[in-house]
Amino acid sequence: MASETEAFRVRRMLAEEANICEDIVRSLPEWFGIEASIIQYRRDLEHMECFVAEAEEGIVGLLAINQHNDYTAGMHVMAVKSDFHRHGVGRALVKHVEELLHSRKVEYLEVKILGPSRPAESYARTRAFYTALGFRPLEENNLWGEDSPCLIMVKHLACKGPVRQ
Ligand SMILES: CC(C)(COP(=O)(O)OP(=O)(O)OC[C@H]1O[C@@H](n2cnc3c(N)ncnc32)[C@H](O)[C@@H]1OP(=O)(O)O)[C@@H](O)C(=O)NCCC(=O)NCCS
Numbered sequence: 001m002a003s004e005t006e007a008f009r010v011r012r013m014l015a016e017e018a019n020i021c022e023d024i025v026r027s028l029p030e031w032f033g034i035e036a037s038i039i040q041y042r043r044d045l046e047h048m049e050c051f052v053a054e055a056e057e058g059i060v061g062l063l064a065i066n067q068h069n070d071y072t073a074g075m076h077v078m079a080v081k082s083d084f085h086r087h088g089v090g091r092a093l094v095k096h097v098e099e100l101l102h103s104r105k106v107e108y109l110e111v112k113i114l115g116p117s118r119p120a121e122s123y124a125r126t127r128a129f130y131t132a133l134g135f136r137p138l139e140e141n142n143l144w145g146e147d148s149p150c151l152i153m154v155k156h157l158a159c160k161g162p163v164r165q
Contacts, residue, residue: 008060008089010096013050021045021052021062024079030122032079041077048076051096053089060084063093065101073101075111094133102158115140115151127151 013021022042025032032038045064053061061080067073075097080089101109111130114123117140135153143150 007087008053008055008092010051010053010092013045013052013062015046017052017059018042018045018050020059021050021079024059024062024081025077027081028079031126044076051093053080053093055084055089061089061093063097065097067101067104067106071106072108072110073097073106075109078111090129091133098155098157105158107157108154109135109157110138110152110154111135112143113151113153115149117149118147127153 022038022045025038025041032041041064044066045062048064048066050062050064052059061078061084063078064076065073066076075094078090078093080093098109113126113130114120116124116127130153133155135155138152138154140149140151
């Protein structure tokens with residue numbers, strides 16, 4: 001399945017494109033500044049379902065998801081090249097994933113992000129992005145330790161009907 005807009009199309013990442021995706025993550029040190037995390041993200045890209053947005057210039061963004069169970073999936077890592085911020089790439093990646101998950105009858109999409117109790121302008125922008133796309137804050141906790149409050153945001157995708165026994 002691929003989604004196209006005028007400027008780019010969203011499709012699955014090919015295994016040989018993991019390097020390009022890692023480079024995009026590395027190009028955003030305000031969000032991805034810890035080497036160990038980058039290395040882990042790189043491994044995760046190869047094992048999770050990962051989607052890329054491809055423009056004439058090549059791959060400009062990525063989104064890897066992790067389906068936790070029949071009902072819920074998480075957005076694990078997402079990055080768009082800074083030159084392409086605010087061009088609709090992030091929205092297109094999320095829409096693509098939402099449509100895929102909807103077809104699987106997954107009901108909730110969640111994302112974890114640095115919470116507002118540790119002010120950081122970069123992450124405030126990212127939270128504004130998620131909020132604009134319909135995600136809502138669920139709770140802030142200490143999953144990542146006291147210095148890095150973790151905000152869980154969630155979006156309701158579809159209703160599956162009565163809970164299965
Ligand atoms: C967050 C990110 C993925 C968003 O992707 P994007 O392609 O820039 O976002 P879009 O252009 O699709 O934005 C969709 C909507 O979100 C909102 N939005 C996006 N960026 C915003 C910002 N900086 N401030 C306020 N609202 C914002 C807007 O409502 C926007 O719609 P509009 O441009 O029509 O007003 C991208 O900016 C990014 O890679 N950031 C750095 C890495 C990151 O934050 N990763 C995720 C968590 S670690």
